[in-house]
Amino acid sequence: MRPSMASTRASSSSSFDLLRPRLLSPSPISLYVLLLLAFSTAVFFFSHRQIGQVSHQPFFSEAPPKLLDEHLWDSSHGYGLHQCIKPTHRYEAPRDWNRYLTVRSNGGLNQMRTGICDMVAVARIMNATLVIPELDKRSFWQDSSAFSDIFDEKHFIKALQGDVRIVRQLPKELESLPRARKHFTSWASMRYYEEVSHLWKEHKVIHVPKSDSRLANNDLPIDIQRLRCRALYHALQFSAPIQDLGKKLVERLKSHGRYIALHLRYEKDMLSFTGCTYGLNDTEAEMLTALRESTKHWKLKKINSTEQRMGGSCPLTPKEVGIFLQALGYPPSTYIYIAAGEIFGGESYLSDLRSRFSNLVFKESLATAEELKKFSSHASQAAAIDYIISVESDVFVPSYTGNMARAVEGHRRYLGHRKTINPDRKGLVELFDKIEKGELKEDSTLSSLVIRMHKSRQGAPRKRYGSLPGMKGRNRLRTEESFYENPFPECICHNQKH
Structure with missing residues (x-):
């Protein structure tokens, strides 16, 4: 029995010895599997850590659509400010004066x-x-x-x-x-x-x-x-017919989602008054000059159109507005309501803006002919409808700072500082000219420049601007910011309502 047992032990030992080197030196396939498993584990922990970090970081161009929408559309939600228009305790009732x-x-x-x-x-x-x-x-x-x-x-x-x-x-x-x-x-x-x-x-x-x-x-x-x-x-509320139609048109716009109200001041009277003829042909420029010089209360006669534009004193053209809104990040599907009278040159100057934003809407396309009939020959009543739609818009953008733009901005401030983007016309003209010369492309670089330029021009709370530096006498009063453009702080207060 011993030799047999010895033989068995020898056989077992021999089998064990044969197996030993395979356990200590794994095959290439086994090594590959082990490495793959280790790599996957490392990637998992690394990714998990990165997700945790990203969730706490501010969004940029790679942000989810929801965050991007908030960046484009959302206003300040009031900044904790409230309307305060009630009289003080010193205010007396009016007397019945016979004057x-x-x-x-x-x-x-x-x-x-x-x-x-x-x-x-x-x-x-x-x-x-x-x-x-x-x-x-x-x-x-x-x-x-x-x-x-x-x-x-x-x-x-x-x-x-x-x-x-x-x-x-x-x-x-x-x-x-x-x-x-x-x-x-x-x-x-x-x-x-x-x-x-x-x-x-x-x-x-x-x-x-x-x-x-x-x-x-x-x-x-x-x-x-x-x-x-x-x-x-x-x-000073608008009459019932104007209020009713204004509300209807706002509802029709809202049915498509959020919208921009664009006060496109590219109209004959404004171009003539300001002497801005950039992009127009000679015949059009001469016609506008003749209109200005024949209108008694438009005192400015000799105007250098190039200097006006470079100084930021001209309304943005429809093409420039298109480049501007695109650079801010608004998508081509955005609904844009044109709050304006007849655009100078019509479709010939609107075509570039329309090529960038196809959903351009006017009163005439939003309302029926029957609804507009009673307002068609009354410019001020038609302008009142534009005013209502502009005040109620998600974003208001004026192409020029006129009476309408100032009044709408002030009203939107009063209603909770709704988003109002005021183009920096002087700064934008420099960028537009670089694009025209081929020194700048309509890409992410332009977008970054435009967004940075308008970071503090979106209707956030601030006190009214005073007069321009160096102005003296009564001329300084002319350069002060209008009370109706920004009724803060007298009619907009912190903390509690008044």
């Missing part, structure tokens, strides 16, 4: 709107009864609309009854009496109106031929400033 202010409001829709609100405040300061203003029928737009055609007259009178007495017309016994015709000083102070009140000693009626910019932007009592806000944002 009257009659007013002729001049200019386009928004020039008249802010002018009317100035005259409400002036009537309060001068302890006068305000007669419903007569609207301008001789401006460039030749609109025959009366006050009640554009505004809710009954609401206007009632909403301000605790501030100023307002009547529809002069009492009959005063109609034949001589009136003091007075051109009030532009951007006048409280003290100025207290001084001119001596006119009441000899007259019961003072007639004001112009209503625009009759009050200073700054250094007025807070109760007067808040009265201006109550007048503009609450009392």
Whole structure:
């Protein structure tokens, strides 16, 4: 038995010895599998760590669509600010004065709107009864609309009854009496109106031929400033037909998602007034120059169009607006409502903007012919519809800083600082010229430059700008930011509501 057992042990030992080298030296396939397993494990832990890091980082161009949408569309949500327009405890009820202010409001829709609100405040300061203003029928737009055609007259009178007495017309016994015709000083102070009140000693009626910019932007009592806000944002509502159509068109736009309201000031009157002829042919440029020189109240005669454009004093062209919005990141499918009158040159100048953003919408394409019929020959009523759609838009972009742009921006600030992008026209022109010369391409580099340039130009809260440096005398008042463009801080407050 021993030899047999010995033989078996030898056999077992021999088998073990044969197996030993295979365990200690794995085959190439086994080694590959082990390496692959180790690599996969390392990648898993590395990826898991990276995901944890990325989830806490701010988004950039690679961000998910939802974050990108927030970047493009979302406004400030108020920044913790609130409307504050109630009178202070020192504010007294108006007296029933037997003295009257009659007013002729001049200019386009928004020039008249802010002018009317100035005259409400002036009537309060001068302890006068305000007669419903007569609207301008001789401006460039030749609109025959009366006050009640554009505004809710009954609401206007009632909403301000605790501030100023307002009547529809002069009492009959005063109609034949001589009136003091007075051109009030532009951007006048409280003290100025207290001084001119001596006119009441000899007259019961003072007639004001112009209503625009009759009050200073700054250094007025807070109760007067808040009265201006109550007048503009609450009392001076548009008439029911305008309100109804405006709301309908906003709903139709919203049914497609979020939209931009573009105040495209590429219209004949604006190009003529500013002397901006860049991109136009000789015949068009000569026509606009002739129009400016034949219009009495457009005092600027000799204008260097190139200097105007380089200084940022020209409206952006439709093509430039397209490049601008594309560089900011808005997709080609974005709905853009054109808040404007007839665009100069029509489709020939709109085609480039349309090639970038195919969903361009006008009143005429959004409303039916029947809905627009009663407004078609009244420019101010049509402009009121544009105003409503612009105020309610997700993003408002003006191509030029005019009365409409300032009024809409101020209203959007008052409603919670809704997103309003003000193009840096001077900075953009430099970029556009580089593109034209082939020194810059419409790519990510341009996009980065444009986004950085407009980071602080999107309607965030700030106090009104003062006058430009070096300005003296009354000229400095002209360069101050309009109260109606930014009613902060008098009508917009921190913390609690007023």
